Amino acid sequence: MSTFQHLHLEIPKCDKPRVVIIGGGFAGIQVAKSLRHEPYQIVLLDRHNYHTFQPLLYQVATAGLEPDSIAGALRQLFENHKDFYFRMARVTGIDLEDKKIKTLVGELGYDMLIIANGSKTNYFGDKKMYDRTFPMKQVPQALDLRSHMLQNFEQTVMSREPEEKDRLTNFVIVGGGPTGVEVAGALGELKKHVLPKDYPDINFDIMKLHLVDGGPRLLAGMSEKSSAKAMQYLQEFGVDVRMNTRLADYDGRDVTLTDGTVIPTKTVIWAAGVTGNIIDGLPKETVERGRILVDEFNQLIGYDDVYAIGDIAMMKTDEMPNGFPMVAPVAMQQAENLGKNLKRKLRGKSYVGFRYKDKGSMATIGRNRAVVDLPKFHFGGFFAWLVWMFVHLMSIVGFRNRLVVLSNWIWGYMTYDRGTRLIIRTFLRNNKYKPGDTL
Numbered sequence: 001m002s003t004f005q006h007l008h009l010e011i012p013k014c015d016k017p018r019v020v021i022i023g024g025g026f027a028g029i030q031v032a033k034s035l036r037h038e039p040y041q042i043v044l045l046d047r048h049n050y051h052t053f054q055p056l057l058y059q060v061a062t063a064g065l066e067p068d069s070i071a072g073a074l075r076q077l078f079e080n081h082k083d084f085y086f087r088m089a090r091v092t093g094i095d096l097e098d099k100k101i102k103t104l105v106g107e108l109g110y111d112m113l114i115i116a117n118g119s120k121t122n123y124f125g126d127k128k129m130y131d132r133t134f135p136m137k138q139v140p141q142a143l144d145l146r147s148h149m150l151q152n153f154e155q156t157v158m159s160r161e162p163e164e165k166d167r168l169t170n171f172v173i174v175g176g177g178p179t180g181v182e183v184a185g186a187l188g189e190l191k192k193h194v195l196p197k198d199y200p201d202i203n204f205d206i207m208k209l210h211l212v213d214g215g216p217r218l219l220a221g222m223s224e225k226s227s228a229k230a231m232q233y234l235q236e237f238g239v240d241v242r243m244n245t246r247l248a249d250y251d252g253r254d255v256t257l258t259d260g261t262v263i264p265t266k267t268v269i270w271a272a273g274v275t276g277n278i279i280d281g282l283p284k285e286t287v288e289r290g291r292i293l294v295d296e297f298n299q300l301i302g303y304d305d306v307y308a309i310g311d312i313a314m315m316k317t318d319e320m321p322n323g324f325p326m327v328a329p330v331a332m333q334q335a336e337n338l339g340k341n342l343k344r345k346l347r348g349k350s351y352v353g354f355r356y357k358d359k360g361s362m363a364t365i366g367r368n369r370a371v372v373d374l375p376k377f378h379f380g381g382f383f384a385w386l387v388w389m390f391v392h393l394m395s396i397v398g399f400r401n402r403l404v405v406l407s408n409w410i411w412g413y414m415t416y417d418r419g420t421r422l423i424i425r426t427f428l429r430n431n432k433y434k435p436g437d438t439l
């Protein structure tokens, strides 16, 4: 029996077709915005009441930014939209035959369904790692890591056991993609410039940062030049980077790597990849490698009124036989294209296929270095970091957020200070945030 059975979605009936959007991420908010003036009733459902700017989650986890500067309230984003309804509810099932979605607070019929509920951390089915490591996909998870990290340093000050001190101050990051590299850089920055001021009684030589990746190079999705630069920057921070190495076991106290190394640590950050958030009820043949198979119009194959966009969508083309990368620009561009197509539908016009405009990719390492790959050339260093800052600032949802983030970054740059080292909510392993905790 559901705890929420006394609640109802309470969406009024009207004569306009109802478009239900699952997920207020990059794709969901973009498509909802593009349908603003069209004769549709729009219902947006999200398990959180805010949009998360995931590219900066690592800054929340490493005490660089407050969570509310990277999150935007969904109700506020759509406050003047007519025939728009937001409900904070987790969608638990989809019934394609009866054209309805299921939530813990009841069911809702749709005329058109847009599935935009993104992806989740991929543990490759390893329950032990799910229970013992820190993911980086949602704001509460980033806050868990921040509290845990600061609690570790508070305990280090009071510990007399050298091995325990190691365990508290060693960090292992699994995954050398942008998230792993950015977290490692931010921790390196904390170790060098910030923590020694807060904890003068700790000798920070004992704090060791390890990054492991099963592949041959960091930032595998970027150019070789950027991978090499990222490696150089991390090594300058003293990060022990081990390629072609995986985590073989972790019992909550010691990590064992596939090369046999044993590292005592209470902190393993899992940045090894993501997989689609598949909701129950979709036929087996519509799902491939954890994502929903769609055609070039983001339409679910075999279902006229159902679309999937963003990370959750598996659109295979000659150019991208394994689907498009799970990044924000793909999500936003697919949402824009779908918005245009749904307008064309209203005017009796045919759909236009999705074409991806790849504007490049980037990653930052520490406070003033980054690597940038543009379609025609690659560069790194301080200028790349300025480009990274500008692009991220402009992409954050909400004007207030942009101002807050900019002022934080300027302050941090001038003072070497990162402002938010508060343990507001003590982290306890058994109370680790689980995505299913919300409605």
Ligand SMILES: Cc1cc2nc3c(=O)[nH]c(=O)nc-3n(C[C@H](O)[C@H](O)[C@H](O)COP(=O)(O)OP(=O)(O)OC[C@H]3O[C@@H](n4cnc5c(N)ncnc54)[C@H](O)[C@@H]3O)c2cc1C
Pocket (backbone or CB within 6 Å): 022, 023, 024, 025, 026, 027, 028, 045, 046, 047, 048, 050, 051, 052, 053, 054, 055, 056, 057, 058, 089, 090, 091, 092, 116, 117, 118, 119, 136, 137, 178, 179, 277, 279, 309, 310, 311, 312, 326, 327, 328, 329, 331, 362
């Ligand atoms: C740590 C990190 C760093 C990243 N850095 C970059 C970067 O630098 N550049 C870049 O381009 N991309 C980056 N990405 C990837 C980028 O964030 C995603 O590609 C993008 O968010 C995908 O957009 P989306 O709309 O498909 O999904 P999301 O933005 O994930 O949105 C999905 C939404 O659906 C909601 N939801 C999920 N399940 C349900 C459910 N059952 N019911 C109701 N609501 C649900 C979620 O709460 C969420 O709001 C990063 C991702 C992470 C995790």
